[in-house]
Amino acid sequence: MTNAPDSAPASDFIRDRIRADLQSGKVQAVQTRFPPEPNGYLHIGHAKAITLSFSVAKEFGGRCNLRMDDTNPAKEDQEYVEAIKDDVRWLGFEWDALLYAADYFDQIYAWAELLVEKGLAYVDDQNAEQIAATRGTVTTPGTNSPFRNRTPAENLLLLRAMKAGSYGDGEKVLRAKIDMAHANLNLRDPVMYRIRHMHHQRTGDKWCIYPMYDWAHGQCDSIEGITHSLCTLEFEHHRPLYDWFCDSLGIYKPQQIEFARLNVEYLLTSKRRLLQLVEGSHVKGWDDPRMPTLRGLRRRGFPPEALVAFCKHVGVAKFNSTHEYGLLEFYVRDHLNKHAQRRMAVLDPLKLVIENWPAGHTELVEAQNNPEDPAAGTRLVPFSGELWIERDDFLENPPKDFFRLAPGREVRLRSGFFVTCTGVDKDAAGNITAVRCTYDPATKGGNAPDGRKVKATMHWVSCAHALDAEVRLYDHLFTVTDPASIDADNFLTVLNPNSLRIVRGKLEPSLKDAKGGERFQFERLAYFYCDHQDSQPGVPVFHRTVTLKDGYKAQKGAATKDQPKGGGKK
RNA sequence: UACCCCGUGGUGUAAUCGGUAGCACAGCAGGUUUUGGUCCUGUUGGUUCCUGGUUCGAGUCCAGGCGGGGUAACCA
Numbered sequence: 001m002t003n004a005p006d007s008a009p010a011s012d013f014i015r016d017r018i019r020a021d022l023q024s025g026k027v028q029a030v031q032t033r034f035p036p037e038p039n040g041y042l043h044i045g046h047a048k049a050i051t052l053s054f055s056v057a058k059e060f061g062g063r064c065n066l067r068m069d070d071t072n073p074a075k076e077d078q079e080y081v082e083a084i085k086d087d088v089r090w091l092g093f094e095w096d097a098l099l100y101a102a103d104y105f106d107q108i109y110a111w112a113e114l115l116v117e118k119g120l121a122y123v124d125d126q127n128a129e130q131i132a133a134t135r136g137t138v139t140t141p142g143t144n145s146p147f148r149n150r151t152p153a154e155n156l157l158l159l160r161a162m163k164a165g166s167y168g169d170g171e172k173v174l175r176a177k178i179d180m181a182h183a184n185l186n187l188r189d190p191v192m193y194r195i196r197h198m199h200h201q202r203t204g205d206k207w208c209i210y211p212m213y214d215w216a217h218g219q220c221d222s223i224e225g226i227t228h229s230l231c232t233l234e235f236e237h238h239r240p241l242y243d244w245f246c247d248s249l250g251i252y253k254p255q256q257i258e259f260a261r262l263n264v265e266y267l268l269t270s271k272r273r274l275l276q277l278v279e280g281s282h283v284k285g286w287d288d289p290r291m292p293t294l295r296g297l298r299r300r301g302f303p304p305e306a307l308v309a310f311c312k313h314v315g316v317a318k319f320n321s322t323h324e325y326g327l328l329e330f331y332v333r334d335h336l337n338k339h340a341q342r343r344m345a346v347l348d349p350l351k352l353v354i355e356n357w358p359a360g361h362t363e364l365v366e367a368q369n370n371p372e373d374p375a376a377g378t379r380l381v382p383f384s385g386e387l388w389i390e391r392d393d394f395l396e397n398p399p400k401d402f403f404r405l406a407p408g409r410e411v412r413l414r415s416g417f418f419v420t421c422t423g424v425d426k427d428a429a430g431n432i433t434a435v436r437c438t439y440d441p442a443t444k445g446g447n448a449p450d451g452r453k454v455k456a457t458m459h460w461v462s463c464a465h466a467l468d469a470e471v472r473l474y475d476h477l478f479t480v481t482d483p484a485s486i487d488a489d490n491f492l493t494v495l496n497p498n499s500l501r502i503v504r505g506k507l508e509p510s511l512k513d514a515k516g517g518e519r520f521q522f523e524r525l526a527y528f529y530c531d532h533q534d535s536q537p538g539v540p541v542f543h544r545t546v547t548l549k550d551g552y553k554a555q556k557g558a559a560t561k562d563q564p565k566g567g568g569k570k
Numbered sequence: 571u572a573c574c575c576c577g578u579g580g581u582g583u584a585a586u587c588g589g590u591a592g593c594a595c596a597g598c599a600g601g602u603u604u605u606g607g608u609c610c611u612g613u614u615g616g617u618u619c620c621u622g623g624u625u626c627g628a629g630u631c632c633a634g635g636c637g638g639g640g641u642a643a644c645c646a
Contacts, residue, residue, distance in 0.1 A: 011584070037646050072645065128644050137642055139572045173644055183573045185642045194644035213646045236575060237641050258575085260639095265581090271646095313594070315583050317576090320639050324581050327595050337608060372608065403606070412604060446604045457604050524605045551606040 012316045014052070014257055018060055018228055027227045030062025034088070034095075035217070037069040038080035041286045041293045042087045044307070045269040048262040051311035053230050054093040065224060066095035070102045071216045073200040081201075087294040091304045101220050102202040108211050108219050109163065111249050112174060112192060116155045120248050121192060122148055123158035124175045131173070134180070135188050141181035142188045148177065162195055165208045169195050176215070178244065186241045190214055218242040218254070226254040232261040233318065262314065263322040265481040267292040273484070273491065282495055283477070287533070289543050290477040290499050300474065301519055301529025301545030306335040322482070332546050336519060336527045341369045341376055344414065344459040345507040345522040347471055349388040351434040351463065352405075354419060357385030362464070365445065367415035381508050383416050386463040388506040390524075393458050394435050396424060401552075403455040405435065412457040414523065418443040459523045466506040471528070471542045473501040505542070514540040524548065 021027040032053040036042065042050075057064035066088060070076050088095065115121040124131065124147045136142030150158070155174075162172055174193040182188055192215035197208045211219075221229045229242075236258045246253035261269070268274060269292060277283045277291070286293050289300035297307065310331040314323055344367070362384045369376035389405070398406040405411050410420040417439040425434040442449050446457070479496045480486065486494050507522075514520070516532030526547040534541040 035646090039646080069646065075645075131644075132642080135642060137572085139642095142642090170644065185573090188642085191644050196644085210644095212644075217646085233575070234640065235646090237573085240574095260576085313582085317583070319576055319583090321582060324596070327582075330595060333607085342605080368604090371603090371605080401606095414604060416604095454604090456606080459605075521605085521607085524607075548605075548607050 013318070014228070014230065014259060014316055015056065015059070017257065018056065021227070022060065029227070030057055030060040031065075031225050031227045032057045032062065032230060033065040033067050033099075033221065033224060033226050035067045035069045035101075035220070036084050037072070037075070038077060038084060039072070039075040040080060040271050040275075041083055041295055043269050043274070043294060044264065044267060044292045044297065045262045046087075047091060047294060047307050048311045048314065049230070049232070050088060050091060050093060051308050052259070052316055054095075055312065056228070056230070057096075062227070063096040064093075065097045065099050065226075067099040067101060067220060067224070069213070069217065069220075070100055070200070070202060071211050071213065072196075073198045073210065074196060076201060078201045083295070090294065090298060091308060097224075099220075099224065100202055101216050102200060104216075104220055104223055105203060105207060105211070107223060108216055109209075111219060111251075112211075112215070113156060113159065115176065115192075115248060116159055116174075117152050118248065119152050119177065121174055121176050122150050122155045123162065124148070124173050124189075125171070127170060131191070135185065136180070138185065144180050145175070145189070148189070159193075162193065162209050163207075165197070167195055169197055171195060174209075176241075176245070176248075178241075184237055184240055186214065186237050187244065190241060214238055214241050215245065218245050218256070219249075219251075221254040221256075222246055222252045225252065229254045229256040231256060231258055233258045233320070234261075258318070259316045260318055260320050262311070263320070263484075264292075264328055265322060265325040266476040266478050266483065267325075268478070268483050270484060276491070277477075280492070282492065289472070289474055289529075299529070299531060299533065299543065301527060301543055302332055303335045303339070303519070306331040309335070325476070325481075329546050333527070333549070336521065336545070338372050339370075340519045340521045340527055342367070342371070342523050343508055343511055343520045344381065344461055345471070345505050345511070345525065345528075346388040346390050346459065346461050346466075347473075347503055347505045347522075347525065348391040349506050350391040350394060350432065352387045352389045352419070352460065353425075353434050353436050354385045354387070354439050355422060355436055356438045359385065361385065362462070363444075365415045379510055381415065381510070382462045382465040383413075383460075384462045384464050387413070387460040388463055388466060389413075389435070389458055389460050393456075394421075394424075394432070396432070403552075404458060405437075405456070410454050412443075412446050412454045413460045414457050415446055416444070416460065417441070417446070418448060418454060459525075461506045461508050463506075465509045467509050467512050469505055469507050469511065469540055469542065470534075471503050471505040471544070472531075473503060473544045475499050475501075511540060512538055514542075516540075519545070521548070 034050050034053045054064045124145045134143045173191045175189045175191055178187045180188045191212050193209045196210050239256045242256050287295035287299050310328050362382050364380040365383050366378045367381050368378055394405045395402055405421050407421050410418055412418050419437040419439045421437045423436045424432050427433050476496050477499045478494050480494045514530040516530050516535045518530045521527050527545040528542040529545050531541045531543055
């Protein structure tokens, strides 16, 4: 699946259990599933769940289904079904079967009648408020519904009438008859069916009663023969109910195992909050490159392989943890370093004039496409007497640890020539308008025949040949590492006003042919993604995926870490 | 103030049947380098939440604390 380091699955409590189940013979073949509700887009948290369920199945020679948990037509939409399928495939996983909870509605209903007949479920006439009010609290028991003792025969009639559409929305519900005083609130006669006269994207108008999550999920798992039903920690309290339904029905009971959901610094995975960002236009949609959605990460340029490697690395445990954002970046850089071709681009241009360059002359220099992958070949880049260099690659009065261009200093222009700074031009206000230098014709390609060394190599783009292009520089959407901890009222105050900065860059001409979906490293700056939405033929738009590590800045402290000011450097 | 779950270096995560803490990232130092990237080498960090107990031996088992998270939708 991935070539990233330590992609081998670590031993964890879930795999340990599966191994034991296989060994004891309790389980013959592993069957897992990823059960999203098609009511929104998948995000990085889902990537962990997807990676887990699909990987586990694969590792143990089992199967993994993609099942749409479409039990609530009020919130779901076919558009999301397609998006989910697309995102799962993008991550690199292929399901053994594509299934829908709605396809089991007949079976689930039949089981409901069975429970009614067994006296384990009843129709309640109370409304939602009354049911909530009589549920009790975590410290006080609930009270029985006045309709709790209806006979099985009466309940059966009522349930059938519910199904037949004899009642309006909310008029009646079917409830499991368990224990209104149970310490686990989920077992205080949970609602199984509610009435919703609604069109379902899959079953049309066949049903007007729809099963609740608890009264569908375990049943679906059972029907599919799921051996290990993996889900996140918040469903832990639901497991007793999951078990109760299967046991009461006398059907095959899969084992639900819960693990901690993924948390990453600066990222939010709450659907509600994400929706707030989109609806408030704080981002440009669900696929905004600052969003932690899979679609957003895709547009940001994150390779799916990097995401999967990250998800495998973080492991699975029950401890509620938060991963450093830097770990995610590590996997992105690790993959991109090996696969992204190099190009040169100047994002904060400063003119460099080569005084001894033959007027009007252009020379082509050969540049490596990827030093990490010789097979990527080389390309020709035009070099001339006026070049763009990065503004912060020149300093008139450099500190001792600054290796780049400065008056009197010689540096290498990558794949080009050695140049020596002879002076600067300034405007009336004293701002530097251009840097002047001379070049050494003998150093073409970047090496001096006499063996002399330079301490710095800089990127450049020929002014006459430069491609002007829009480059979008992204940074964290939030200024705090844990935006989820900020309450709803102040949530927007921690939005990073500099999370998106758009600049016009001077790019080497070959980038004119960049296609949407391609990834590059703009040397010495960062990795960039050619946007598949906004790029036009010949007019590419680039998104900064992640910066390169910067050893120089690191030495100077992290003061500018979250507030990039230079062209593309942090 | 009920019930459930969890607690290992800065962040995560490992440690066969209880045998004396490993790995990754980050950090630091050095080397290599036509990217201050990559790569290579070395290295700093842990009384395994606390207190007792069982044991020849406890991160692993037991008890009691402390701390964190979760749960009261006709959502999933």
